[in-house]
Amino acid sequence: MVSNNAKEVFIQGITQDGRTFRPSDWAERLAGVMSPFRPGGASPGSHLSYSPWCIPTTLGGVKCVVVHSDLRDYDVMAWDFVMNFARDNGLQLAEACLLPDPPPAK
Structure with missing residues (x-):
């Protein structure tokens, strides 16, 4: 379950039992379906x-989709x-x- 105060949720391309999720372009497909939102x-x-x-991305060699909580506020059915x-x-x-961006170096 995802808490209501999380700003972003990372859906990782690793199953609960540790296998790599297939097909390999699943993240791009999911993000493509959500492009109108x-x-x-x-x-x-x-x-x-x-x-x-x-947004689809790769973190540490693992395909992920980063889902922002603004999607939930915009359309709960899409979320x-x-x-x-x-x-x-x-x-x-x-x-x-x-996290806020760090201040520029002086």
């Missing part, structure tokens, strides 16, 4: 870029879809919060 809503051409609320995808496929979740 973005600030200001879908617009012409928005399907050509990922939503800032659902549930992503979280249910992780649960249904037995994927590991990690919560995170945004």
